[in-house]
Amino acid sequence: xxxxxxxxxxxxxxxxxxxxxxxxxxxxxxxxxxxxxxxxxxxxxxxxxxxxxxxxxxxxxxxxxxxxxxxxxxxxxxxxxxxxxxxxxxxxxxxxxxxxxxxxxxxxxxxxxxxxxxxxxxxxxxxxxxxxxxxxxxxxxxxxxxxxxxxxxxxxxxxxxxxxxxxxxxxxxxxxxxxxxxxxxxxxxxxxxxxxxxxxxxxxxx
Numbered sequence: 001x002x003x004x005x006x007x008x009x010x011x012x013x014x015x016x017x018x019x020x021x022x023x024x025x026x027x028x029x030x031x032x033x034x035x036x037x038x039x040x041x042x043x044x045x046x047x048x049x050x051x052x053x054x055x056x057x058x059x060x061x062x063x064x065x066x067x068x069x070x071x072x073x074x075x076x077x078x079x080x081x082x083x084x085x086x087x088x089x090x091x092x093x094x095x096x097x098x099x100x101x102x103x104x105x106x107x108x109x110x111x112x113x114x115x116x117x118x119x120x121x122x123x124x125x126x127x128x129x130x131x132x133x134x135x136x137x138x139x140x141x142x143x144x145x146x147x148x149x150x151x152x153x154x155x156x157x158x159x160x161x162x163x164x165x166x167x168x169x170x171x172x173x174x175x176x177x178x179x180x181x182x183x184x185x186x187x188x189x190x191x192x193x194x195x196x197x198x199x200x201x202x203x204x205x206x
Contacts, residue, residue, distance in 0.1 A: 110152050
C-alpha cells in the first residue's frame with residue numbers, strides 16, 4: 001500500500017505540529033508548508049485554524065490560501081478543514097459584530113453559539129451522517145474534543161453533502177463531507193483514538 005502524502009497548510013494559524021503528529025500516527029507522510037506547489041501536489045491538504053475567523057482569513061490570504069483550496073476542490077483533490085479551518089470554508093464569519101468574507105466554498109455564515117456557557121470546550125458526542133466516511137467504524141458514543149464559541153448552525157450548501165451535527169444548547173455542524181472538501185469543527189488531533197480514526201478514514205480515501 002502506497003503511503004499517502006498530506007500537506008498541513010502553514011498560514012500562521014493552527015496546531016501545526018500536533019496535526020502533523022496525528023497524521024503521521026495514522027501512516028501519512030506529512031509536510032508542514034505554505035508552498036503552493038507542495039499543497040497542490042499532495043494527496044491530501046489539511047487546513048488547520050485556531051483563534052479568530054478574521055485573523056485566519058488574513059493569514060490565509062497572505063499565502064494565497066484561498067486559491068490553493070479552490071483549485072484543489074475544483075480538481076477533485078481532497079481538502080480537510082479543522083476547527084476554524086472548517087469555519088473559513090463558509091462564505092462569511094460574524095464575530096463581535098464584524099463580518100469577514102471567508103473562502104466561499106460553502107454558502108452561509110459562521111455565527112456565535114447561542115448558549116449560556118461559551119466557549120463550548122471539552123468532549124462531546126456527534127450525530128454522524130448516514131454513510132459518512134469520516135466516522136466509519138466509530139460507535140455512536142465516541143467523543144471528540146471541541147473548543148469554540150462560533151459555528152455554522154445552518155446548512156445552505158449542496159443538498160447531497162453529508163452533515164454531522166452536535167449540540168451545545170443549540171445544534172451546530174460538527175462535520176461536513178461534500179465531495180473532495182470535508183471539515184470538522186472538533187479537533188481530531190486532540191480527540192484521542194476517536195480522532196485518530198477520523199483522520200485514518202480520511203487518509204484512507206486519498
